[in-house]
Amino acid sequence: MRPMWWLGDDPERLRRVFDLDPPSPAAEPPPIPVVAAWQALELGEIPAFLARTGSADDPRVLIHLGHAGRSPYESIRRALAAGARLPSQLVVVSGSGEGLRGHRDRSWAAISGNLHMSVLLRRPLPISQVGAGLSMLPSVVVADWLSGRLPVRPEIKWVNDLVVDGRKIGGVLASSAIRGSRFEDCLFGIGLNLAVAPEIEPDVFVPGTTCVAEWIEPPAVGIVARELLDGLDRAFERLEHDGCEPIHERYRQHCHGIGRPVRVWADEPGDPLRRPPLAAGTLEDVLPDLHLRVSGTAEAIGRGRLAFETDIRQHMTRRRS
Numbered sequence: 001m002r003p004m005w006w007l008g009d010d011p012e013r014l015r016r017v018f019d020l021d022p023p024s025p026a027a028e029p030p031p032i033p034v035v036a037a038w039q040a041l042e043l044g045e046i047p048a049f050l051a052r053t054g055s056a057d058d059p060r061v062l063i064h065l066g067h068a069g070r071s072p073y074e075s076i077r078r079a080l081a082a083g084a085r086l087p088s089q090l091v092v093v094s095g096s097g098e099g100l101r102g103h104r105d106r107s108w109a110a111i112s113g114n115l116h117m118s119v120l121l122r123r124p125l126p127i128s129q130v131g132a133g134l135s136m137l138p139s140v141v142v143a144d145w146l147s148g149r150l151p152v153r154p155e156i157k158w159v160n161d162l163v164v165d166g167r168k169i170g171g172v173l174a175s176s177a178i179r180g181s182r183f184e185d186c187l188f189g190i191g192l193n194l195a196v197a198p199e200i201e202p203d204v205f206v207p208g209t210t211c212v213a214e215w216i217e218p219p220a221v222g223i224v225a226r227e228l229l230d231g232l233d234r235a236f237e238r239l240e241h242d243g244c245e246p247i248h249e250r251y252r253q254h255c256h257g258i259g260r261p262v263r264v265w266a267d268e269p270g271d272p273l274r275r276p277p278l279a280a281g282t283l284e285d286v287l288p289d290l291h292l293r294v295s296g297t298a299e300a301i302g303r304g305r306l307a308f309e310t311d312i313r314q315h316m317t318r319r320r321s
Contacts, residue, residue: 005034008064017222033087037061040079060089068097073118073189090120093225113195124182132290133244136251138172138188141231143254150215155256158306167208169193194218204307204315248288257283261309
């Protein structure tokens with residue numbers, strides 16, 4: 001992993017989680033982007049930190065929070081919108097938290113022992129070259145990491161869920177700013193169940209949850225964060241050089257359910273079974289723009305929530321029992 005400035009709300013816990021040398025104050029004040037990163041999370045006075053960077057002009061910052069009182073992902077978005085001078089790379093890892101959100105602002109349980117990470121990369125990318133690659137990138141990186149660890153196959157469920165054995169093990173977010181012909185301020189959110197499978201009320205979209213600990217002894221959160229950051233850096237550089245095609249191919253290889261009967265509903269509140277779906281048929285493909293091709297539907301589908309017919313039938317059986 002590249003050199004970083006390390007900060008945390010508890011320096012000793014920061015050292016333990018990331019296996020660092022004992023923290024020591026710096027000989028001079030940290031650069032403005034390092035201070036801005038801490039201030040973006042509204043955490044008060046900047047704490048002791050570890051300076052491990054080759055250049056104060058281009059600092060990379062990792063912040064560890066034992067407990068996040070609000071969503072770091074949303075805090076970073078607000079800071080960017082306000083014009084904060086954030087560093088070229090900002091990573092926030094939370095041990096647990098409140099107010100953490102998933103896709104379309106759905107709540108996600110932030111439980112100690114699992115990974116909750118937000119990553120900001122402030123490197124511009126040409127829209128014409130990248131396309132939907134940014135949206136695919138974090139889910140592919142996590143699926144690749146799980147593939148190298150688990151004895152079972154992890155898969156990506158459109159659009160941004162990670163599943164193992166049909167059950168959700170994680171999810172990702174991706175957003176960016178569009179300025180002219182470029183994507184800028186690329187922000188990723190990753191939630192991964194390492195030690196604990198959150199309890200949920202099963203539905204047609206998420207019939208159950210699992211965690212890494214169900215299959216293997218889970219690596220420590222700090223190890224997983226470092227390895228995923230390395231994977232994000234490599235995937236981002238490949239996206240810069242090779243465009244969307246390679247990452248789209250990886251997304252398709254990991255894709256859960258191509259060839260299976262599905263239904264796709266508009267992403268709206270309420271019981272989906274009480275309204276007609278946007279599409280019902282066989283999932284034929286996921287296109288490079290992340291649209292779905294479903295048999296019996298003339299137009300490709302770019303928005304919505306996907307459910308498999310097997311999960312729908314199981315959900316209806318549970319409701320009748």
